[in-house]
Amino acid sequence: MSNGQLLIIGGNAAGMSAASQARRANPDIDITVVEQSPYISTAHCGLPYYISGEIKDINSLTARTKEYFEDKRNVKVLTMTKALRIVSSSKSVETLDLRSGTKAALSYSRLIIAAGGDVVQPYSGKYIFSLRNTQDGLSLKKFIDSSHPMNAAVIGGGMIGLEMASSFRKLGMKVTVFEGSPAILPGFDTEISAPVERYLAGHDIKIIKSKASASDSASGGVDVSAGGRSHHYDMALIALGTKAAAQLAGAAGCELGAAGGVRTNLKMQTSIPSIYAAGDCIEVKNLISGKNVYIPLGTTANKTGRVAGINAAGGDAVFHGIIASAAGNILNMTVARTGLSEEEAGDGFGEIASVVSESASRADYYPGGSKITSKLIFSKTSGQLLGAQMMGKEGVAKRIDILAVCIQQKMKLRDIAGLDLTYAPPEAPVWDPVLKAVNTALLKLRK
Numbered sequence: 001m002s003n004g005q006l007l008i009i010g011g012n013a014a015g016m017s018a019a020s021q022a023r024r025a026n027p028d029i030d031i032t033v034v035e036q037s038p039y040i041s042t043a044h045c046g047l048p049y050y051i052s053g054e055i056k057d058i059n060s061l062t063a064r065t066k067e068y069f070e071d072k073r074n075v076k077v078l079t080m081t082k083a084l085r086i087v088s089s090s091k092s093v094e095t096l097d098l099r100s101g102t103k104a105a106l107s108y109s110r111l112i113i114a115a116g117g118d119v120v121q122p123y124s125g126k127y128i129f130s131l132r133n134t135q136d137g138l139s140l141k142k143f144i145d146s147s148h149p150m151n152a153a154v155i156g157g158g159m160i161g162l163e164m165a166s167s168f169r170k171l172g173m174k175v176t177v178f179e180g181s182p183a184i185l186p187g188f189d190t191e192i193s194a195p196v197e198r199y200l201a202g203h204d205i206k207i208i209k210s211k212a213s214a215s216d217s218a219s220g221g222v223d224v225s226a227g228g229r230s231h232h233y234d235m236a237l238i239a240l241g242t243k244a245a246a247q248l249a250g251a252a253g254c255e256l257g258a259a260g261g262v263r264t265n266l267k268m269q270t271s272i273p274s275i276y277a278a279g280d281c282i283e284v285k286n287l288i289s290g291k292n293v294y295i296p297l298g299t300t301a302n303k304t305g306r307v308a309g310i311n312a313a314g315g316d317a318v319f320h321g322i323i324a325s326a327a328g329n330i331l332n333m334t335v336a337r338t339g340l341s342e343e344e345a346g347d348g349f350g351e352i353a354s355v356v357s358e359s360a361s362r363a364d365y366y367p368g369g370s371k372i373t374s375k376l377i378f379s380k381t382s383g384q385l386l387g388a389q390m391m392g393k394e395g396v397a398k399r400i401d402i403l404a405v406c407i408q409q410k411m412k413l414r415d416i417a418g419l420d421l422t423y424a425p426p427e428a429p430v431w432d433p434v435l436k437a438v439n440t441a442l443l444k445l446r447k
């Protein structure tokens, strides 16, 4: 494609990665991004730390500005412009300028849909917030700075809910997390989620295991109903997850998958060949289970955006899938996982076993270390490592990354045990927690 018009819907992680890579792959095409908000290229992952005050300036979350894209990358960026409808038969997108109310039709030769995800937000009100984007972050911060809430309810005990509970606690608020399922942190097994729950309780974050609903209270603040009781808070944050913003793609005739996202091939092409999709609006293949999953993460949005941009501009790149590696920081405790949980490992790997081990983050004799708890999930039949989860105050995420490489490469425990990892007293013990966990698993494998 030497000349052509590449149109991108959505100007955040996936959309702007796509724009950058498309420009690199092809200096000649016209590239236009339409973004409904005033913001582009913002690291939403930093928002909990902006709310807690650890990040002072929300602008520091913006990786690249509109001016940068226009001046340095020759990418036209239309902010406050909403894509209303894709007409694939005429290769055009109907847009609405949200400032002037003017409608337009933008033609494309290739289109990338990077519309992201929508928060699940069943409750709304003056004192009820969600956190998905810069606008949400600004509104929440403004409320906290002007109203000084003393306590908050967080509805949803997943990673974002707990990161936000942590942010509120750091601000000195009393926090209660409502979780509708038996355990917090979906995707983690109880050997990790239960100690995290105890850690939260030890830091004055109350967990109530009950489905909850919220509404503004007549006297100000929020009433949260759970388990037949009503609780009153100064504010509530709803953190019930994200669903793919797949409506535009679906209405245009792009195939959607069972996990709710737009389906693509390895080149990020949808079932309509001139339309690509990337980021939180798509579903991707879990490389270990072989199943399509919806796990919206910034890591995947950047990678799939990159691949969509290269291919839509006439280049050649592929994205094979994910193994669901994720980490979060809750009151300075890191919780991380990769691969399959014990429940997810149910089918197709023979007999499944798991081990939990504890080790120190540094050499025992070196001051300042802390405990790391690890869980490994493996096939007793083949010895293949299938999943890993860890919690601890230092060195957790990068150790999970080592195990992520092993899992993605479908390595067996006995081969992982032979890895030549580093040892220096302030950094790691002579038997790194990764090797200690694997050796514990090997003992069980041999039984």
Ligand SMILES: Cc1cc2nc3c(=O)[nH]c(=O)nc-3n(C[C@H](O)[C@H](O)[C@H](O)COP(=O)(O)OP(=O)(O)OC[C@H]3O[C@@H](n4cnc5c(N)ncnc54)[C@H](O)[C@@H]3O)c2cc1C
Residues within 6 Å of the ligand: 009, 010, 011, 012, 013, 014, 015, 034, 035, 036, 037, 039, 043, 044, 045, 046, 047, 048, 081, 082, 083, 084, 114, 115, 116, 117, 131, 132, 133, 160, 245, 248, 278, 279, 280, 281, 296, 297, 298, 299, 300, 301, 327, 328
């Ligand atoms: C609080 C929080 C913490 C997070 N922490 C992490 C983390 O630690 N690690 C991690 O990997 N991920 C994290 N994530 C997830 C990560 O932020 C997302 O996966 C990532 O932003 C997805 O990028 P995206 O471009 O696909 O979608 P989005 O960021 O949702 O961007 C989509 C864009 O499309 C625009 N858009 C949608 N529809 C239209 C339309 N019709 N017309 C025009 N524009 C449209 C939207 O306004 C939006 O700007 C976090 C998310 C949140 C909210």
